[in-house]
Amino acid sequence: MKKLYMRILIALIGVAGLGAAAQGQVVDQIVVDVPYEFVVAGKTLPAGSYKVNRVSSADVRVLVLTNIENSASAIVLPTLVESHDTTKASISFEQVGEEHFISRIETAEHSFTISVSRSETLEAAARPHSGTSASGSSSGSN
Numbered sequence: 001m002k003k004l005y006m007r008i009l010i011a012l013i014g015v016a017g018l019g020a021a022a023q024g025q026v027v028d029q030i031v032v033d034v035p036y037e038f039v040v041a042g043k044t045l046p047a048g049s050y051k052v053n054r055v056s057s058a059d060v061r062v063l064v065l066t067n068i069e070n071s072a073s074a075i076v077l078p079t080l081v082e083s084h085d086t087t088k089a090s091i092s093f094e095q096v097g098e099e100h101f102i103s104r105i106e107t108a109e110h111s112f113t114i115s116v117s118r119s120e121t122l123e124a125a126a127r128p129h130s131g132t133s134a135s136g137s138s139s140g141s142n
Helices: 002-023 118-125
Strands: 030-034 038-040 043-045 048-056 059-067 073-076 080-083 090-096 099-106 110-113 134-141
Touching: 030 090, 043 073, 090 118, 099 118
Parallel strands: 038 099
Antiparallel strands: 030 048, 030 134, 038 043, 048 059, 059 073, 080 110, 090 099, 090 134, 099 110
């Protein structure tokens, strides 16, 4: 009887361990603090902490940015996705005028290049500006 209980206990521990391992493998997710308002996918989002992750584990070409404090979000379709393996996660911005546009998102698994539309750039350039570029890095990953 003790052998039966021991087998059941080992089986339950094994199943629980597999569930925990599957839960911990969130691909292409980072959390980043953005200190200024920014534009992505034609949408202006407020400064704050953002979670960046894929919409679907099956599709690497669609990301969602979600503000942790107020749930503001945007769906991003990168123009270029490159696989890589790094421990450094970051988000880069292109500044035109006073507006910041997300230009690149890097996770541990991929680099996502986001194009800024010509009309957005021309619109921002027409406003008074300082003309510098900006970059930020993640405050954590997974």
